[in-house]
Amino acid sequence: xxxxxxxxxxxxxxxxxxxxxxxxxxxxxxxxxxxxxxxxxxxxxxxxxxxxxxxxxxxxxxxxxxxxxxxxxxxxxxxxxxxxxxxxxxxxxxxxxxxxxxxxxxxxxxxxxxxxxxxxxxxxxxxxxxxxxxxxxxxxxxxxxxxxxxxxxxxxxxxxxxxxxxxxxxxxxxxxxxxxxxxxxxxxxxxxxxxxxxxxxxxxxxxxxxxxxxxxxxxxxxxxxxxxxxxxxxxxxxxxxxxxxxxxxxxxxxxxxxxxxxxxxxxxxxxxxxxxxxxxxxxxxxxxxxxxxxxxxxxxxxxxxxxxxxxxxxxxxxxxxxxxxxxxxxxxxxxxxxxxxxxxxxxxxxxxxxxxxxxxxxxxxxxxxxxxxxxxxxxxxxxxxxxxxxxxxxxxxxxxxxxxxxxxxxxxxxxxxxxxxxxxxxxxxxxxxxxxxxxxxxxxxxxxxxxxxxxxxxxxxxxxxxxxxxxxxxxxxxxxxxxxxxxxxxxxxxxxxxxxxxxxxxxxxxxxxxxxxxxxxxxxxxxxxxxxxxxxxxxxxxxxxxx
Numbered sequence: 187x188x189x190x191x192x193x194x195x196x197x198x199x200x201x202x203x204x205x206x207x208x209x210x211x212x213x214x215x216x217x218x219x220x221x222x223x224x225x226x227x228x229x230x231x232x233x234x235x236x237x238x239x240x241x242x243x244x245x246x247x248x249x250x251x252x253x254x255x256x257x258x259x260x261x262x263x264x265x266x267x268x269x270x271x272x273x274x275x276x277x278x279x280x281x282x283x284x285x286x287x288x289x290x291x292x293x294x295x296x297x298x299x300x301x302x303x304x305x306x307x308x309x310x311x312x313x314x315x316x317x318x319x320x321x322x323x324x325x326x327x328x329x330x331x332x333x334x335x336x337x338x339x340x341x342x343x344x345x346x347x348x349x350x351x352x353x354x355x356x357x358x359x360x361x362x363x364x365x366x367x368x369x370x371x372x373x374x375x376x377x378x379x380x381x382x383x384x385x386x387x388x389x390x391x392x393x394x395x396x397x398x399x400x401x402x403x404x405x406x407x408x409x410x411x412x413x414x415x416x417x418x419x420x421x422x423x424x425x426x427x428x429x430x431x432x433x434x435x436x437x438x439x440x441x442x443x444x445x446x447x448x449x450x451x452x453x454x455x456x457x458x459x460x461x462x463x464x465x466x467x468x469x470x471x472x473x474x475x476x477x478x479x480x481x482x483x484x485x486x487x488x489x490x491x492x493x494x495x496x497x498x499x500x501x502x503x504x505x506x507x508x509x510x511x512x513x514x515x516x517x518x519x520x521x522x523x524x525x526x527x528x529x530x531x532x533x534x535x536x537x538x539x540x541x542x543x544x545x546x547x548x549x550x551x552x553x554x555x556x557x558x559x560x561x562x563x564x565x566x567x568x569x570x571x572x573x574x575x576x577x578x579x580x581x582x583x584x585x586x587x588x589x590x591x592x593x594x595x596x597x598x599x600x601x602x603x604x605x606x607x608x609x610x611x612x613x614x615x616x617x618x619x620x621x622x623x624x625x626x627x628x629x630x631x632x633x634x635x636x637x638x639x640x641x642x643x644x645x646x647x648x649x650x651x652x653x654x655x656x657x658x659x660x661x662x663x664x665x666x667x668x669x670x671x672x673x674x675x676x677x678x679x680x681x682x683x684x685x686x687x688x689x690x691x692x693x694x695x696x697x698x699x700x701x702x703x704x705x706x707x708x709x710x711x712x713x714x715x716x717x718x719x720x721x722x723x724x725x726x727x728x729x730x731x732x733x
Contacts, residue, residue, distance in 0.1 A: 204239075204243045204244075207236075207239065208236045208239060208240050208243075208252065211235055211236040211239070212233070212236050212255075212256060212259065215229075215230075215232045215233055215235070215236070216259060216260065216264065218232070219232075219260065219264055220264065220268060223267065223268050223269060224264060224265045224266050224267050224268040224272075225260060225264055225265070225266050225274055225278075225279075226266050226267055230260055230264075230282075233256045233257075233260055233286060234286075234289060236252060236256065237249060237252050237253045237256055237286055237289055237290045237293070238289070238290075238293050240252040240290065241290050241291075241293040241294035241297060242293070242294075242297055244294075245294045245297075245298060246290070246291045246292075246293075246294025246295045246297075246298060247291070247294065248290075248294070249289075249290030249291055249293055249294035250287045250288075250290045250291035250294070251287075251290070252290055253283070253286035253287035253288070253289060253290030253291070254283055254286065254287045254290075256283075256286050257279065257280075257282050257283020257284070257285075257286040257287065258279075258283055260279065260282070261274060261279030261280070261282070261283060262274065262276070262279060266278075311323060312324035312327075314382070314383035314384075316362075316365075316383055316385075316386045317362070317365055317366070317369070317383045319369065319381055319382055319383040319389075320381075320382050320383075321382060321383060321384065322382065322383075322384040322390070322446070324382065325382040325384075325390055325392065325442075325446065326442040326443060326446065327442075328392060329341070329392065329442035329445055329446065330442045332392075332435075333435075333440075333442070336437065338434075338435060338436055338437065339392060339393050339435050340392075340393045340432060340433070340434050340435070341390065341391070341392055341393075341432070341433045341435065341445055341446065341448075341449040342390065342391040342393075342405060342430055342431070342432050342449065343388065343389075343390050343430070343431040343432075343433075343446075343449035343450045343452070343453055344368075344388065344389040344390070344391065344428060344429075344430050344453075345387065345388050345428065345429045345430070345431070345450075345453050346364070346365070346387045346388070346389075346426060346427065346428055347387070347427045347428070347429055347461075348425075348426065348427040349361050349364070349365075349386065349387040349426070350386075350387060352364070352424060352426075353386075356422055356424060357420065357422065360419055360420055360422060360424075361386065361387075363419050363420060364419060364426060365383075365386075365389065367419065368389065368408070369381055369389070371408045372391065372405060372408055374404075380392050380393065390446070390449070391405060405430075406430075406463055427461050428461050429453040429454075429456065429461060429462060429464070430453055430462070430463040430464065431449045431450055431451065431452030431453030431454070431455075431464055431465075431466065432449065432452055432463065432464070432465045432466065433445060433448040433449040433452055433465075433466040434465075434466070448466045448471070449466065451466060451470060451471050451474065452464045452465055452466040452467070452470075454470070454474070455467070455470060477529075477533060480519075480525060480529065480530060480533060481533055481537060483519055483520075484517075484530055484533060484534060484537075484539060485537075485539060487517055487519070488542060488543070488546050492517055492518055492519055492520070492521070493515060493516065493517050493518075493543070493546060494515075494516055494518070494550075494717075495513050495514065495515055495516070495547055495550045495551065495554070495718075496513075496514050496516055496715035496716060496717055497511035497512065497513055497514070497554075497567070497715060497716055497717075497718065497721045498511060498512045498514060498708060498713065498714065498715040498716070499511055499708070499712055499713045499716070499721070499724060499728075500512065500568075500686060500706050500707070500708045501706060501707050501708070501712050502705065502706050503696065503699065503700055503704065503705070503706065503707055504703075504705060507728075507729075508565065508724075508725060508728055508729075509566070509706050510565055510566035510567060510568060510600065511565050511566075511567050511568070511721060512567070512568045512570075512602070512708065512715075513547055513550075513551045513567055513568065513569050513570075514527065514570075514715050515527060515531075515543060515546070515547050516715075517530055531543075535572070540572060540574075540575075541574075541575065541578075541581065544569075544571065544572070544575055544581075545581075545584065547569060547570075548569055548585055548588065549588060551567050551569055551599075552588050552589060552592045552594050553592065554567075554718055555567055555594055555598055556592050556593070556594055557718075558718075558721075558722070561722065563722060563725055565598075565721075565725070566597075566598050566599070566600060566628075567598065567599060567600065568599075568600035568601070568602050568628075568630060569599065569600070569601060569602065570602045570604075570632065571601050571602065571603060572603075573603065573608070573612075573615060576601070576603065576615065576618055576619070576622075577614055577615055577618050582618075582622075586625075595626070596625050596626035596627050597626045597627075597628070599627050599628070600627070600628040600629070600630055600650075600651070601622060601627050601628070601629050601630070602629075602630050602631075602632040602653070603629065603630075603631060603632060604631075604632045604633045608631065608647060616646075616647065616648065619647070619648045619649070620648050623648055623650075628650040628651065629648065629649045629650055629651075630649060630650060630651035630652065630653055630686070631647070631649050631651070631652050631653060632653045632655075632688075633653065633655045634652050634653055634654055634655060634674065645681060649683065650683060650684060651683060651684045651685070651686055651706075652674065652678045652683055652684070652685050652686070653685075653686045653687075653688050653708075654671060654674055654675075654685065654686070654687045654688065654704075655688065655689075656688050656689025656709075658670065658671050658674075659671075659687050659688065659689045659690055659691075659695055659699075659709070660689065662695055662698050662699075663694070663698075668698065668702075671687075671699075671702060672702050675702050675703060675704055679703070684705045684706065685704050685705050685706070686704075686705065686706040686707065686708060687699050687704050687706070687707045687708070687709075688707075688708045688709060689708075689709045690707040690708065690709035690710075690711045690712075691709050691710045691711050692711060693711065695711070696711055
C-alpha cells in the first residue's frame, strides 16, 4: 500500500469517526431531553458536550456552526413542556442558540491559542541554544519518523575539533560566523531543516528527499575546502579542523539515538586533530566498547592478582653471555584472557593508572633480583619508565626506599626511556637523568630511530645504552636500512655507549648485527619473555651450553 494514500485514508476514517460521535451525541441528547419532559429541565445544557468536542476536533468556526445547529435543533422542534404540549418562547431558544454558538466559537479560539502556545514551546524545545538551527531532540524525532516510513538515509556528524581553541584564543564571536558560513554553504545542496546543531562544535546533517543525488559528495567538497587550507573570516586567517562521521542507515533495527551515536563513533577514527571524512565501522565500535570494558577491569587488576611480570633475556653477542633481562608486565584478565600491553598500557596512561603499574613492576623486580641473587644468579634488569615518573620526586624517593629496604644494588638496574619521550632541551629531565646515573642506575634509550631526536641531539642526553627499534631489525636485509643501523652503532660506540638490537628473530639478522659490531641483542631468536622460574632454567642451560 502506498504510504501517502494510507495516511490520507486513515485521516478520513478519523474524521468520519469524530463526525459520528458528534452526531450520535446530539441525537442522544435531544432524545433524552424529550423523554425527560422538554427544555424546561436542565438536561438541555448537555448540548455543550458535542459543541465543545466539535471545537476541539475542528476549531472555532466549526464549533460556532455546531453550536448554532444544536441551538436550532433544541429550539422550535423541542417543546418547553412535553406533557402539557407547551412550546418554547422564540426569544428563549434564539438566545440559547446564540449562547451555544458563542461557547462553540470561544472554546475553539481558546483551544487554538493553547495549541499555538504549545507549538511555540515545542519549537523552542527543538531549537539549538547556539545557532538558528534545530537541535538534537528534533533530529531524533526526524530520524524516528524516517525509520517508521521505512526510508533509507545517511547521517553526517560534523565535529569542528578546534572550534573551542579558536573561541578561547582568537575571538569568541568568530565561531558563530564560522558555523553560519558552513551552514550556508551546505544549504546550497539541501534544505536548512536537514542541518542540526547538537553542541557548539558539532553539526549534524540528515540527508533529505530534496537533497541532490550527489549531496554527500557536495558536502565533502564544502568541508574539504575548510580543512584543506586556511580561511579568512572577519580579518582573521585561520584553519578550521573538521572530522566528519558518516553512518548509512539501511533499515537496521536501531533506535534513533543508536543511529546518531554511530555517526559520532565514525568521526572518532584517525588522530584527534586530523581532518577527514570517515565511515562507520562496526569493528571500531566493538573495539571502543572493549576498551571501556578493559578500563573498568584494569583498575582492579593488581588487587585481583591478575598482573604479573615476565623477563626477556638480553644476550651479549660479543662475549656470548647473558647480559641481563628486561622486565615486562603482562595482564591475564579473569584468569584466562590475555590483554596485550599495547592495549592496556596506553589506557593506563590515559586514566592515570600507569603509576600503580610501574610501582607494581618495580616492586616485583626488586624482589626477584634479590631472590635470584640468593640462588647465585647474577642478572641486571631493565625497567621501562615514563618521563612523568622519572621527574616525579615522590616516585624516585619511593623507588629508592624500596631498593634500600630490600638491600638491592642500584647498579643492577637499568632504566629504559623511549626516544619519543625524551627532549634533549628539557633541563629538568636531563638533570634527573644525571642524578640517577650518579646514584648508580644505568639508563638506556628504547625504540631508538622512531622518535624525534637526531644523532647529534642524542649526544647531549646522558645514557649508557642505545636500543635499536625492531622496525629497523625487521628490515635489516635492505641496504639503506642496514647502512642506517651501522651508522647508529658506530655513532654510539664513538660516545662509548653500548648498543642493543631488539626484536632479533632470525640467524641472518644476528649474523649481520655481529658483523656490524653490535654489542647485545634481544628477541625471539634466543628467547621469548619468560616467567621467573623459566628464566632460571634458561640461565643455567645457556651457561651450560657455553661450556
